[in-house]
Amino acid sequence: MTIPRRSLRAAGTLAAAAVVGLTGAVLSAGPAAAHTPTWAVTCSEVSLDLTAYNSNVTNQVTVTVDGKDLLPTETFGKEFHKELELPKHDKELTVHLVVKAGDGDNFSRDETKTAPVCEDAGTPSPAPSEGTPSPAPSTEAPAASATPSEAPSKSAPAAASASPSSPDLAETGSSSATPVIAGAAVAVLLAGGGIMWSVRKRRTAQH
Numbered sequence: 001m002t003i004p005r006r007s008l009r010a011a012g013t014l015a016a017a018a019v020v021g022l023t024g025a026v027l028s029a030g031p032a033a034a035h036t037p038t039w040a041v042t043c044s045e046v047s048l049d050l051t052a053y054n055s056n057v058t059n060q061v062t063v064t065v066d067g068k069d070l071l072p073t074e075t076f077g078k079e080f081h082k083e084l085e086l087p088k089h090d091k092e093l094t095v096h097l098v099v100k101a102g103d104g105d106n107f108s109r110d111e112t113k114t115a116p117v118c119e120d121a122g123t124p125s126p127a128p129s130e131g132t133p134s135p136a137p138s139t140e141a142p143a144a145s146a147t148p149s150e151a152p153s154k155s156a157p158a159a160a161s162a163s164p165s166s167p168d169l170a171e172t173g174s175s176s177a178t179p180v181i182a183g184a185a186v187a188v189l190l191a192g193g194g195i196m197w198s199v200r201k202r203r204t205a206q207h
Helices: 005-034 126-130 135-161 165-173 178-206
Strands: 036-041 045-051 059-065 068-076 080-085 093-100 109-115
Touching: 036 093, 036 109, 045 059, 045 068, 045 093, 059 080, 068 080
Parallel strands: none
Antiparallel strands: 036 045, 045 080, 059 068, 059 093, 093 109
């Protein structure tokens, strides 16, 4: 049995078309599986490892933290590796990654992760609270100043108690009645002398 040449040519054409179609499918699926946007977020930094991208096109990457640029838009080719330091924070941060692949939006990435608070960042906060006992010495200072002020007030009555003793000393030295007694004594002596003189005068007159 002989096969016509036209049938052989038609079969060869179909086989070639099948091979080309499979090759195109493999090539088109290859870049989709090759793009690898790996990134990690810790409490202090963001690490980017973008590999296996198409180097024949322009790719872009942007990183923002709470809406602010941590990594302004940068272009890269086949790979991109970078570590970004996060600002110090006492609450969680929202980290947003945007990767735009130049060979199709289906290879682009738009992802968000959360940066936790570092444990070391929370420890310095008790330091200011330890300084609060400083007002305690200031409250005790008035108490110490109050005690000396009471001591002089107690000694004041001692000086006043000495005042009653001073009149007694004045009375023992000389009495205000002494001149009166002396005058009375002189008057008695004078009266006695006068009586004696009158008696003698009468006796001499009788003789």
